[in-house]
Structure formats: structure tokens, C-alpha cells
Amino acid sequence: MSSPVIEEARFNAFDRDFSSPLANAPAWIALLFCSLFLFLTVSLHYPSLVAFVVSLLVCIGWGLVGTVSPNRSSLPVCAALLLLCTLFALQVHRQTNAPEAFPGTIHSTGEVLTIREWGFRTLALVRLREEEGGKFLLSFEKERPELKPGDLLSFSGKTAPFERPETGVGFDEFLYWKAKGGLAKIANPKAEKIGVVHSPAYLRHRMTERIRATLPQQTAGYVMAVTTGERDSRLESLHRSVGTSHLLAVSGFHVGIVFLLGWTLFKRFRPRLVLISILIWAYTILTGAAPSAMRAAFMLQLVIAGRLAGRAGNSFNTASAAGCLLLLYNPWLFWDIGWRLSMLAILSVTSIVAADYNNRTKAILASPLVWLATAVQAAWTFDRVPLAGLVINFLAIPAFTFLFPIALGCSLPSLLGMPGGYIFVAIPEILFSMWERLSSNILYLCPRDVSFSRGLLFCALATVTFFFARASGFQTNRAILASVLVLFSAASAIFFV
Amino acid sequence: MRMLHRDPRRWLFLAGGVCCFIIALGIVFTFRGKFGSDTKPVRTASVLPEFAVAQNTADSESMWVVYVTGAVMSPGVYEIPEGSRVNDAVKRAGGFSIHANPDGINLAARLNDGTHIRVPAMGEADKTQTVQTPTPMTPSGTVTSTTQQDSGKININTCTEEDLLALPGIGPVLSRSIIDHREKNGPFGDIEEICNVSGIGTKRFEAIREYIVVTGY
Numbered sequence: 199m200s201s202p203v204i205e206e207a208r209f210n211a212f213d214r215d216f217s218s219p220l221a222n223a224p225a226w227i228a229l230l231f232c233s234l235f236l237f238l239t240v241s242l243h244y245p246s247l248v249a250f251v252v253s254l255l256v257c258i259g260w261g262l263v264g265t266v267s268p269n270r271s272s273l274p275v276c277a278a279l280l281l282l283c284t285l286f287a288l289q290v291h292r293q294t295n296a297p298e299a300f301p302g303t304i305h306s307t308g309e310v311l312t313i314r315e316w317g318f319r320t321l322a323l324v325r326l327r328e329e330e331g332g333k334f335l336l337s338f339e340k341e342r343p344e345l346k347p348g349d350l351l352s353f354s355g356k357t358a359p360f361e362r363p364e365t366g367v368g369f370d371e372f373l374y375w376k377a378k379g380g381l382a383k384i385a386n387p388k389a390e391k392i393g394v395v396h397s398p399a400y401l402r403h404r405m406t407e408r409i410r411a412t413l414p415q416q417t418a419g420y421v422m423a424v425t426t427g428e429r430d431s432r433l434e435s436l437h438r439s440v441g442t443s444h445l446l447a448v449s450g451f452h453v454g455i456v457f458l459l460g461w462t463l464f465k466r467f468r469p470r471l472v473l474i475s476i477l478i479w480a481y482t483i484l485t486g487a488a489p490s491a492m493r494a495a496f497m498l499q500l501v502i503a504g505r506l507a508g509r510a511g512n513s514f515n516t517a518s519a520a521g522c523l524l525l526l527y528n529p530w531l532f533w534d535i536g537w538r539l540s541m542l543a544i545l546s547v548t549s550i551v552a553a554d555y556n557n558r559t560k561a562i563l564a565s566p567l568v569w570l571a572t573a574v575q576a577a578w579t580f581d582r583v584p585l586a587g588l589v590i591n592f593l594a595i596p597a598f599t600f601l602f603p604i605a606l607g608c609s610l611p612s613l614l615g616m617p618g619g620y621i622f623v624a625i626p627e628i629l630f631s632m633w634e635r636l637s638s639n640i641l642y643l644c645p646r647d648v649s650f651s652r653g654l655l656f657c658a659l660a661t662v663t664f665f666f667a668r669a670s671g672f673q674t675n676r677a678i679l680a681s682v683l684v685l686f687s688a689a690s691a692i693f694f695v
Numbered sequence: 696m697r698m699l700h701r702d703p704r705r706w707l708f709l710a711g712g713v714c715c716f717i718i719a720l721g722i723v724f725t726f727r728g729k730f731g732s733d734t735k736p737v738r739t740a741s742v743l744p745e746f747a748v749a750q751n752t753a754d755s756e757s758m759w760v761v762y763v764t765g766a767v768m769s770p771g772v773y774e775i776p777e778g779s780r781v782n783d784a785v786k787r788a789g790g791f792s793i794h795a796n797p798d799g800i801n802l803a804a805r806l807n808d809g810t811h812i813r814v815p816a817m818g819e820a821d822k823t824q825t826v827q828t829p830t831p832m833t834p835s836g837t838v839t840s841t842t843q844q845d846s847g848k849i850n851i852n853t854c855t856e857e858d859l860l861a862l863p864g865i866g867p868v869l870s871r872s873i874i875d876h877r878e879k880n881g882p883f884g885d886i887e888e889i890c891n892v893s894g895i896g897t898k899r900f901e902a903i904r905e906y907i908v909v910t911g912y
Contacts, residue, residue: 238723248726252719266705318776318783435790439768580789581769627798647769676709683716690720 219264222281222671223512223517223552226545231283232525236532239294240373246291263680264672272326290529298662300382305354306331309395312486313345323380332381335360336389343391348400357385373533377489398483402426407531412612416630417623421609424452424602427485438580440637441569441587442594448485449540450494451595453587455602456481457498471502488532489524490540496520497544499609514552514669518546535579539572544573546662549669565592574658577650586644590637601629652692662686733739759804763788765814779806783815807853848908851889852882862903869894883909 219227231253238249257279307322311333314322322336322345336353345351359382360372375383394400406428409418419430423446437443445451460474467473475498482495497520504511521541524531531537546567550560566588573583605626612619648654661685667677726759758774761784765782768789775783782802791797791814806812836840851873859870869892883889886909888898 243721244726248722252722253718255715255722259712259719262708262715264712265708268704268708431790435768435792438790439792533879580791679709679713683713687716687720691723 202554210408215576218267218269218272219667219670219672220275221269223515223518223669224275224514225522226666226670227257227260228279229518229522229525229541230260232286232522232529233281233532235283235287236290236525236529239453240292242531243285246287246295249289250284252474253287257283258681259669259683263683264667264670264676266673266676275507286529289526293529298358299436300334303354303356304334304384307350307352307392308334309399310345310347310349311398311399312347320345322351322376323375324353333379334497335375335380335383336387337383338389339386339387343389345389346393346400347403348395348397349390349391350393350395352392353384353387354388355384356386356482357382359383370533373530376530377528377532377534377537379528389405401479402428402484402486408613409609412615412619413609413623414632416626417609417626420446420602420605420626420630421628423448424455425485427488427491436634440586440590440641441584442590442637444539444543445594445598447490447536448482448488449490450497450544451598452485452492452602453478453482453494453498455599466689471506475499475502489534489537493517493520493524493537494542496523507539512669513548514545516665517541517548535575538575542571542575542662544567545666549662549665552669553665565595567661570658571662573648574650574655577648577654582647582649584641584644585646585648586637586641589644590640594637597633601626604629655692656685656688659688736810759806759808759810761787761809762811763814764811766792766816768792775806777808779808780804781812784810784812812838848906850909851886851907852877852909862906864902885909 232252234256235249238244238252239246244252261276267442306326308326308331310326311323313322316337318339320338320342322338323333324336325331325333327350334357336351336355343351360375360380362370362372371383405426406422409422412418413421416433417431419433422428422430423433427448428610429446432445434443437446455473456478460477464470464473464477478495478498482491485491497512497516500511500516500519501513504516521537521544523613524537550564550567553560555563569591573587576583608625609620610622612623639641660681663681664677666675667680672680701793711796742747759773759777759779760772762772762780763784764770767785768791769787773784773787775787780802781800781804783801784806785800796817798813800812849862851859856867856870856874859865859873860867865873873889873892877883880891886904886907887900889895889903889907890897
């Protein structure tokens with residue numbers, strides 16, 4: 199299997215022992231703590247102190263169950279983890295308990311970052327120009343100016359806090375927009391465009407316009423997704439129906455391709471890794487810095503930093519560290535579906551890569567495990583997940599590893615306005631049509647969907663825990679025990695809490 | 696990989712780890728339901744904005760229930776805000792599936808409460824009635840668009856008084872009578888039942904029969 203996600207993980211040396219999870223994957227323990235703490239405090243409304251104790255106990259439990267041979271050198275790691283977890287808990291406690299700080303009415307100027315059609319409304323996330331002004335969500339229901347990302351708006355209106363579902367179940371506007379950095383919303387503001395800010399959002403919009411104007415529909419959709427992070431609604435619908443939406447979201451797959459491109463392009467340059475780092479971050483910012491892209495960029499950055507320092511690590515630990523860094527940067531990302539799916543996918547892949555299986559076993563196990571790990575979350579959020587995705591992803595990831603670079607290369611003449619560019623563009627257009635036909639046929643053969651169920655949840659929990667435990671350095675019998683413990687805890691929580 | 700060193704205390708660690716899990720679970724049980732308005736997990740943010748709007752506006756607006764089937768991602772019964780159009784319902788059902796024929800359905804058509812929307816797949820648009828509206832009277836009365844079916848005929852089960860005025864030989868009085876009859880007796884089972892409306896005889900029925908249709912009762 200030639201997935202770049204796996205490729206990126208292959209940079210890590212296989213240097214693990216089976217003495218303690220603290221020695222193998224300390225970052226995973228930190229990520230486990232952060233995730234549990236956030237879930238207990240914000241989603242389940244437990245007091246911070248209780249959540250802290252519970253999260254800490256689970257992390258200690260994880261460490262102890264996996265330890266067969268304690269090592270004195272683990273003590274500094276243990277102390278550092280405790281400090282990190284405490285600081286994280288304090289920061290989240292401060293953020294979740296602090297009163298919302300924004301004015302009742304606002305009259306300001308700001309840059310439009312993103313625009314979304316939201317049912318009957320048009321929403322624009324605007325970043326104020328003042329320092330520490332924050333981001334506000336403008337909700338236009340009736341009259342709205344013609345908005346584009348990068349526009350400079352002068353606007354005024356009454357602010358209102360984001361809402362949370364009273365019953366606890368349902369769309370949580372507060373968490374959704376908090377993850378995107380929003381402070382409050384302004385319904386039907388008076389807004390007027392007063393200029394343009396030459397920012398990444400503006401550049402992204404201009405690129406999108408250029409791609410749409412010069413390339414045929416299918417190729418334009420894919421090139422847009424890869425270069426600007428903008429999604430074509432037709433392609434999005436198509437990929438969702440076959441379970442390959444992740445190909446359109448800028449994620450580790452795309453950042454991995456950029457990494458490989460940089461690796462090839464800067465072959466003769468001396469500070470090769472530094473140049474690749476710059477390329478990766480430029481790409482991440484250009485595509486809108488989606489959580490999945492940020493996660494991949496952080497992860498590759500950690501790998502590169504490790505290389506520069508002459509150290510190699512566990513890829514599972516590196517993926518956990520990237521996720522942890524993102525949560526430290528913005529704890530609300532925990533409720534971003536992109537962050538969750540991205541983390542589940544990369545942790546699953548790296549848990550296979552980091553474990554001591556042979557290459558054939560790794561190739562066979564990776565795709566089903568990623569599907570199972572992400573299917574629970576996807577089914578919970580989107581109601582159903584196509585079963586065909588299990589098969590299609592086997593083919594999709596290797597296929598698009600080649601299709602995306604081909605599409606980009608063949609689109610360049612057209613995008614640059616060179617004569618005869620349309621001849622080159624025909625190549626990816628035909629290839630994408632063939633892919634569409636193939637995936638459609640597979641879907642026809644396997645039209646079943648999987649919806650969220652406790653069975654699916656328990657199955658995924660047990661499997662994922664086993665592989666994560668193995669990647670953390672657990673022995674097989676201990677990994678099975680960890681799975682049983684997690685399964686027992688989850689079942690108890692669901693049936694009795 | 697170095698050889699595993701079997702520490703005699705490893706069973707102690709294992710027991711300690713299991714105890715930690717059990718204590719953590721015990722604390723969660725002890726404090727369950729004591730904080731916040733509820734302790735149920737919050738469903739994570741949906742990337743389907745329409746779903747979000749439907750959920751959010753449920754408390755403040757009256758909702759319609761529609762049944763979406765055919766070539767959509769998630770066929771089923773959905774709640775959508777009053778005044779929605781076919782497009783909103785299709786998006787609510789996860790959007791078109793890969794087999795959908797987007798040209799086979801009018802996404803701009805207005806909906807009613809209880810409507811059955813069937814999104815046609817490729818090649819079946821011509822033989823499928825895509826929007827079926829069951830009851831004529833809806834809270835907002837926004838039924839005009841759905842009365843005009845594919846053939847251009849007026850659906851007498853969903854049309855308004857104004858729609859009926861377009862029919863030959865139907866004036867305001869007869870138009871009102873048809874609506875009154877429909878409200879009193881329920882939807883028409885067949886177009887010939889319109890003859891039961893006082894003032895509509897065989898001759899008048901023959902004049903309008905080409906222009907009317909009955910669906911979704």
C-alpha cells in the first residue's frame with residue numbers, strides 16, 4: 199500500500215521496546231487526557247476538578263496496564279506529562295468558566311474569512327481588524343451585500359452568544375463555531391463592503407475563480423479541493439455517497455503529497471527539510487488551515503524536527519503529539535468533526551505502522567481499521583456511512599495519489615493561459631470520469647449503508663483500543679485486557695450514566 | 696527490538712491499572728447527573744448546515760415533516776422549517792446520491808407538510824412523480840408551486856383559490872366552492888370527484904378535466 203500517510207510514517211525508525219507506554223507513546227497519554235477532560239467538562243458538564251481526577255486516573259490506568267518493566271528514565275516523562283495535563287486543565291477551566299467577553303452592539307470593520315450558505319441564511323465569518331478583536335459570525339437572512347472571502351466589511355449590529363441545545367442532543371452551535379474561532383454571532387447586521395484585504399482568503403478566492411473559469415467541471419472541482427480547500431458541491435455529494443469525502447478535504451493525504459513533491463523538488467537544495475517545512479506551512483495556510491491540514495502539517499513538522507535533531511520516533515506518538523498540540527492551541531477543536539475524523543484516521547494508520555506486523559499484514563489491516571475507526575464518528579454525525587467505502591478506499595487512496603499530481607500538472611498550462619492547454623486537461627478529465635464510473639459500479643454492487651449503533655460503537659472501541667495499545671507498546675495479552683476494560687467502561691457509561 | 700525484561704512486579708502494575716479504571720468509572724457514576732442541565736453527550740458539530748438549521752430552529756419555528764426517498768444519501772422522514780423548498784429537503788436527506796438525476800426534479804418547488812419527495816435516479820425521471828403533496832391546507836398556504844405538476848396541470852388537492860381561477864369556466868365563487876368542499880370532505884380521490892362540488896356539472900368538468908390532476912391523497 200503506497201499511501202503517503204503511511205509513507206510519512208515510514209520516516210520513523212522502528213525503535214520501540216515493550217516496557218512501558220510512557221517510553222513508547224507518551225504523547226498518546228497526553229492526548230487521551232486532553233480528550234477525556236474536554237469531553238467530561240464541556241460535553242458532560244462535570245466540574246473541572248472531577249474531570250481532572252477521572253482523566254488522570256484513566257491515563258495512569260492506561261500506563262500501568264501497559265507497563266511490564268518499569269524504567270527510572272520514565273519518571274521525567276511522567277512529571278512532564280503531569281505538568282502538561284495540569285496546565286491544559288487549568289487553561290480549559292479558565293476558558294470554559296470565563297464569562298463571554300464581547301460587546302452588546304458592535305460597529306467595526308473586518309475581513310471576511312469564509313462564507314457559507316446555511317439553510318435559508320448566508321453566514322460570513324469575519325475577523326475584526328483591531329488587535330485581539332476576534333472573529334464574529336454575521337448571519338444574513340434577507341438582504342446581504344455581495345460577499346467574497348477577503349472582502350473588507352464595515353458592519354454594525356447586535357451581538358448574541360452562540361446557542362447550545364437545551365436537551366443536550368442536537369446541533370451545538372456554540373461548539374461548532376467556537377472550534378472555528380467565533381466569539382459571537384450578529385443576526386442581520388448592516389454591512390457594507392469598503393475594500394479588499396490581500397490575505398490568504400482573498401488569494402484563495404481568486405484562485406478558485408481562475409480554476410472555475412479555465413478548467414472543465416470535474417478537474418476544476420478536484421484541483422480546487424487540492425489547491426484552495428474549496429469543495430464543489432457535486433463532487434462532495436458524489437464522494438459522500440461512496441465514502442471518500444476525505445479525498446476532498448485537505449488532510450494528511452494532501453499534505454503528504456506536498457511533502458513528497460517538496461522532497462522531489464528540493465532534492466539538490468542544501469536546507470532541504472527547512473524548504474519543505476516552508477512549503478508545507480504555506481500550503482496549509484493557503485488552503486484555509488483546516489484542522490486536518492494543520493494536524494498533518496504539525497505531524498510532518500515534528501518528523502522533520504526529529505530528523506534535523508537526528509532522532510527518530512514512534513509514528514503513533516508523533517500523530518498523538520500533533521493532535522495534542524492542536525488541542526493546546528485551540529481546545530474547541532475537539533468538537534470539530536474534521537479534527538476528529540482526521541485524528542481517528544491517522545492514529546489508526548500509524549497504530550498499524552508502528553506495530554510489529556509484516557508489511558502485508560499492515561497493508562491489509564490499515565484500510566478496514568481506518569474505516570471502522572472513522573465510521574462510528576461519521577455515522578453519528580452524518581447518520582449513515584456507505585459500506586462500499588471499505589472497498590473503494592482500498593483503491594481510492596493509491597489511485598488519487600497519482601490522480602491529484604496528474605490533474606495539477608495537466609491543469610497548469612490552462613491555468614497559465616498557455617495555448618493548447620485544453621488538450622492536457624482532457625487527460626485528468628477522462629481519468630476522473632473513469633474513477634467516477636468505477637466507484638459508481640462498486641457502490642452498485644455494495645449499496646448498503648451503516649448507521650450508528652451501539653454494536654458498531656463497541657466493535658470500533660474494542661478494535662481501536664487494541665491497536666492503539668499495541669502501538670503504545672502493550673503486549674498482546676495486555677492490549678486485549680485494555681480493550682476489555684475500555685469496552686466495559688463504555689458499556690457501563692452508556693447503559694447506566 | 697530488545698528482549699522483554701519480565702519484572703516480578705508486573706502483576707502489581709496490572710492490578711493498579713485496573714483499579715485506576717474502576718475508580719475512575721466509580722467517580723463518573725457518583726457524580727452523574729449532578730451538574731449542568733443534563734449529562735448526555737452532545738452530538739458533535741454536523742458538517743451538514745441544513746441539518747443544523749433544522750435542529751436549531753425546531754424550537755422557535757413550526758416544523759413540517761417530509762418524506763424523502765429515491766436517489767438521496769439518507770432517505771427517510773425529516774423535519775424541516777415551514778416554508779422550505781424541495782432543495783432544502785433534499786439537502787436535509789444528505790444531498791443527491793451518485794445515481795441521482797438532478798434534472799429530474801424541480802429543486803425550487805415549494806413544499807407542504809407531509810410531502811413525499813422522490814428524487815429520480817438517472818433514466819427514471821420521466822416515469823416518476825417526483826413531488827407528492829398529501830394535504831391541501833397548510834399553515835402558510837404556500838402551495839402554489841407544487842400544484843403545478845410536470846405536465847403543467849393543476850393539482851386540485853393542493854391548489855389555492857387563485858390557481859383554480861386559471862381553469863376555464865371557473866370563477867371566484869366556484870373556486871371558493873371547490874376549496875370549501877376539499878376542506879370539508881378531504882382530498883379528492885379522483886379528478887371526477889370534483890363533480891360532487893355544487894356548481895360543477897359534467898359539461899364544466901369536461902372543459903377542465905385536461906387541466907387538472909389529483910396526486911398525493
